Amino acid sequence: MSFDIINKLKGPETIIYEGIPAAPGYAIGPAFIYQKEQIEVYPSVSLSTEFEIEALNFAIERSKKELTKVIEFAKEKLNEKFAGIFKAYLMILEDPLLIESIKKNIIENRHSAEYSVEIAFKKHIDQMRLTNDPAMIERSNDIEDIKLRIVRNLRRKRWESKLTRSVIIVAKNLTPADTVLFTRNDVLAYVSEVGGLTSHTAILARALNVPAVVGIKGLVNQIKNDEIIIIDGFSGLIIKNPNEEILNYYNKQIESYDLRKKKYQELRNVVCKTKDNHHIKLLANIDFLDEIPFAIASGAEGVGLFRTENLFFEKGTFPTETEQIEAYLDLASKFYPNVVTIRTFDIGGDKIKFDEAYKEANPFLGWRGIRLLLDLPDVLKTQFRAILISSVYKNIRVMLPMVSSIDEVIKAKEIFNQCKEELKEAKIRFDEHIKFGIMVEVPSIVFCLKEISRYVDFVSVGTNDLTQYLLAVDRGNEKVFKSYQEFHPALIRVLRQIIKELYRTKVEVSICGELASNLYAVPLLIGLGYNNLSVNEYLLPEIKRLILNYKLSDCKKLAVKCLQSTSNTEIEKIISDFNKKYKGENNESL
Ligand code: PEP
Ligand code: MG
Numbered sequence: 001m002s003f004d005i006i007n008k009l010k011g012p013e014t015i016i017y018e019g020i021p022a023a024p025g026y027a028i029g030p031a032f033i034y035q036k037e038q039i040e041v042y043p044s045v046s047l048s049t050e051f052e053i054e055a056l057n058f059a060i061e062r063s064k065k066e067l068t069k070v071i072e073f074a075k076e077k078l079n080e081k082f083a084g085i086f087k088a089y090l091m092i093l094e095d096p097l098l099i100e101s102i103k104k105n106i107i108e109n110r111h112s113a114e115y116s117v118e119i120a121f122k123k124h125i126d127q128m129r130l131t132n133d134p135a136m137i138e139r140s141n142d143i144e145d146i147k148l149r150i151v152r153n154l155r156r157k158r159w160e161s162k163l164t165r166s167v168i169i170v171a172k173n174l175t176p177a178d179t180v181l182f183t184r185n186d187v188l189a190y191v192s193e194v195g196g197l198t199s200h201t202a203i204l205a206r207a208l209n210v211p212a213v214v215g216i217k218g219l220v221n222q223i224k225n226d227e228i229i230i231i232d233g234f235s236g237l238i239i240k241n242p243n244e245e246i247l248n249y250y251n252k253q254i255e256s257y258d259l260r261k262k263k264y265q266e267l268r269n270v271v272c273k274t275k276d277n278h279h280i281k282l283l284a285n286i287d288f289l290d291e292i293p294f295a296i297a298s299g300a301e302g303v304g305l306f307r308t309e310n311l312f313f314e315k316g317t318f319p320t321e322t323e324q325i326e327a328y329l330d331l332a333s334k335f336y337p338n339v340v341t342i343r344t345f346d347i348g349g350d351k352i353k354f355d356e357a358y359k360e361a362n363p364f365l366g367w368r369g370i371r372l373l374l375d376l377p378d379v380l381k382t383q384f385r386a387i388l389i390s391s392v393y394k395n396i397r398v399m400l401p402m403v404s405s406i407d408e409v410i411k412a413k414e415i416f417n418q419c420k421e422e423l424k425e426a427k428i429r430f431d432e433h434i435k436f437g438i439m440v441e442v443p444s445i446v447f448c449l450k451e452i453s454r455y456v457d458f459v460s461v462g463t464n465d466l467t468q469y470l471l472a473v474d475r476g477n478e479k480v481f482k483s484y485q486e487f488h489p490a491l492i493r494v495l496r497q498i499i500k501e502l503y504r505t506k507v508e509v510s511i512c513g514e515l516a517s518n519l520y521a522v523p524l525l526i527g528l529g530y531n532n533l534s535v536n537e538y539l540l541p542e543i544k545r546l547i548l549n550y551k552l553s554d555c556k557k558l559a560v561k562c563l564q565s566t567s568n569t570e571i572e573k574i575i576s577d578f579n580k581k582y583k584g585e586n587n588e589s590l
Contacts, residue, residue, distance in 0.1 A: 025211030304534020369402025463513025527559030
């Protein structure tokens, strides 16, 4: 909704770009267009095999040294976990098979070292890009960066990432190394054409406390060096040619955010209660284990969603039972005694594919989530076993994705119980009272919840998919993006229906879709009856700050009004008026 405010304030020259808000905060300052020198590698032959191999060894050693420096810097600025991203790159440089294949090419085909590096990396990069999976494509950019590093060192050139003044970095693509190294200078914000919420750049920017907006195609050609721009890392806006009014608005936002950040520290251990004393539990969504320290620092009362498919993604195949146990124990021990919700692999749809060769006409409606897992019982069993074995701290619960019928719940629960029996026989300890739950993200399941309540202890509402399936809108499709209405009256009514269906059952309800992290949606969700919100860790303190100011009784009135509304715009207006009233009364809200 910041867009509406800015749109009203803007002058004739002002241009607003909308991207993905990747790291919170605001910045106003000169743009620095960061364009790496284009390195093109053309087919070329080697004149002396010995010379090429020697040059290759030199370039690899120098690349390793550079990366070791980045690791040291990342450790200093962040911690061991983040340095791990770069250690993975170092491992690629140390991969004997890769190095061998490059050398073989130099010797057998008499290609130059440069061209041999290009051939060896190209195969991997092309394979990753062919998947059409945005996350995979992002990772292929990281691999490309390693290749360019070696080629640059073969040409004995150096890259400069030192800046002489405070700037907003605007780039086509920022690698994780660029992101970390730029913080040796005074970086005000990052903007990158490429990337998503879970890209390494976004994760690092959040960890480094630098605002970031990603995902605006063609931006580098629209902004000039030194041009003053505004970055809004909360709503994903970039503003070019801001007028007086917009500058005043953002200067005030910056001032109040600085004050709020100080308050976040104080809020960390404050229980999240509304003014009229209702506890709202704030949990964190975790995509990668790197995020654990930040989720803990944000004051999260546990993990409402751990997306285990990212373990599959990182490894390129299903992790073993032991690897899974290691990850789940890490989470469970660090959050103990708070709850950790482990969702079984949600593979398929728009996410990572299990079998690249298997093409579907409608992946969103296809082999995805629990459907796929029930067809691969060994995979599901291994995951259930790993979750059970990790449940010794008694703070883990298990959740199934993409459930569309009660049969799926019954079948999965049978397998789960079978795993429990096997572990008992083998005398392996686990939490016998471990909670079993499902995601509510397919509309059909909303109307089966009463019956399902016999089989589950909790449900978590996935509004990302629920909105997509309820409104029949592919969120990733730019052409229909406008129809993806987060405040569509049908969605708000379905959200209320879920609460009603489970009323007077023992089933605990939470919400873990992006809507729970939408600052405007928070009072509405509370008013609809949601007491457990699982949110993006970096927005959690801000959400807590807002809730501390609300009265549940007012939020309920807001919900009643929204439930009677007939359009997305009307609901947005009602929430906006509600916020204005709170702001008027408390001078504190949005
Ligand atoms: C959702 O669909 O809202 C959800 C939380 O799951 P994911 O985003 O992982 O599909
Ligand atoms: Mg989902």
